[in-house]
Amino acid sequence: MALRNSNTKTVGGSKRSAVEILLAENVDNLGQRGEIVRVKPGYARNYLLPYGLATVATEENKKNVELHKQRLKEVEKKQVQLFKERADAISKYSVTLEANANDDGHLYGSIVAPDIAKALTSAGFDVTADHVKLEGPLKELGMYTVKIELHSQVNTEVKVWVVPAAS
Structure with missing residues (x-):
């Protein structure tokens, strides 16, 4: 009998359901890094997660992405200001x-x-x-x-x- 690590997130669901994942990299025809997308469980379980292209979209991950997006907006705002001065x-x-x-x-x-x-x-x-x-x-x-x-x-x-x- 195999023991499952309690920290390991798995993607389950029936064949008709979709799961939310957080993209760790840009994936053609799916989305950009940092986006939360819905995909079929098998696609997530067999391709996106094992190759490190995505992670399970937990509430903590969603909050971290939002914080990161806010920081990026602040940096962008500062860059635009510098460009305007130049x-x-x-x-x-x-x-x-x-x-x-x-x-x-x-x-x-x-x-x-x-x-x-x-x-x-x-x-x-x-x-x-x-x-x-x-x-x-x-x-x-x-x-x-x-x-x-x-x-x-x-x-x-x-x-x-x-x-x-x-x-």
């Missing part, structure tokens, strides 16, 4: 880039997002090429307003001056 500083700055151009003002090359990001980084702003949202490469001399997306909730603009290179 966006405000970037909007007050203008970038000047030199490029070789012909007499009509057409560039021999082009200015692209990494060029703008590099100029902003050298000025002390933490900006990557992914943050710079250009509709296309800049191919002429002039002043451009370029969108910078630091976060999904934080956008700003920077003035980019493309001037002829000094010979």
